[in-house]
Amino acid sequence: MTRILNVISSPRGGDSNSTKLANAIVAQLCNIYPGASVKQRDLARDHLPHLSSTHLGAFFTPVEQHTDTLKASIRYSDEAIAELMAADVIVIAAPMYNFAPTSTLKAWLDQISRAGVTFRYTADGPEGLVTGKKIYLAITTGGIYSEAPGLAYDFLTPYLKHVLSFMGMTDITVVRGEGFAIPHLQQNALEKAIDSIALQPASVS
Numbered sequence: 001m002t003r004i005l006n007v008i009s010s011p012r013g014g015d016s017n018s019t020k021l022a023n024a025i026v027a028q029l030c031n032i033y034p035g036a037s038v039k040q041r042d043l044a045r046d047h048l049p050h051l052s053s054t055h056l057g058a059f060f061t062p063v064e065q066h067t068d069t070l071k072a073s074i075r076y077s078d079e080a081i082a083e084l085m086a087a088d089v090i091v092i093a094a095p096m097y098n099f100a101p102t103s104t105l106k107a108w109l110d111q112i113s114r115a116g117v118t119f120r121y122t123a124d125g126p127e128g129l130v131t132g133k134k135i136y137l138a139i140t141t142g143g144i145y146s147e148a149p150g151l152a153y154d155f156l157t158p159y160l161k162h163v164l165s166f167m168g169m170t171d172i173t174v175v176r177g178e179g180f181a182i183p184h185l186q187q188n189a190l191e192k193a194i195d196s197i198a199l200q201p202a203s204v205s
Helices: 017-032 053-059 068-086 103-112 157-166 183-195
Strands: 003-008 037-042 089-095 119-122 125-128 134-140 171-177
Touching (some): 003 017, 003 068, 017 134, 017 171, 037 068, 053 068, 125 157, 134 157, 157 171, 171 183
Parallel strands (some): 003 037, 003 089, 089 134, 134 171
Antiparallel strands (some): 119 125
């Protein structure tokens, strides 16, 4: 059974274009893989905390030395990583806010990026430990950032691809929805993005 993790990061709820695009990707995956399980992680609703000194202390303290406070603080990270590791496919809804990820998505990435757990440093350099996953990025933007001149200001897509690849998730497909704030493009922006989704069974290992 294919296990899908759908990560939502927009605070706009049902009005979010990135959420709608991610849901369309998930729907196509479910058509390709009947019986697939879907778990949704709504970062705006679940309020995964931003990193604090307590979280960092827990990350770098051996488990056998964890106090009750450290155990409580690391719970968010452990749960997020467990969801990630259990999934075969991860769909990430990522709207561009001020040229970058939402703070909720950044908080999730900070909670799952843990040395010795999702990546490690070796004599040959860093090694990602989250392997065998298929990633879909549902990127939505008000402007056009897939080509110049906007391409130079897209700090969202390259960042997500790099940090995910750093953890071992290198099989990444980007599905873009663009022009949601441009009058002559916004009406059909979501439809165009959904029409661009072309998933194949071979996409999932």
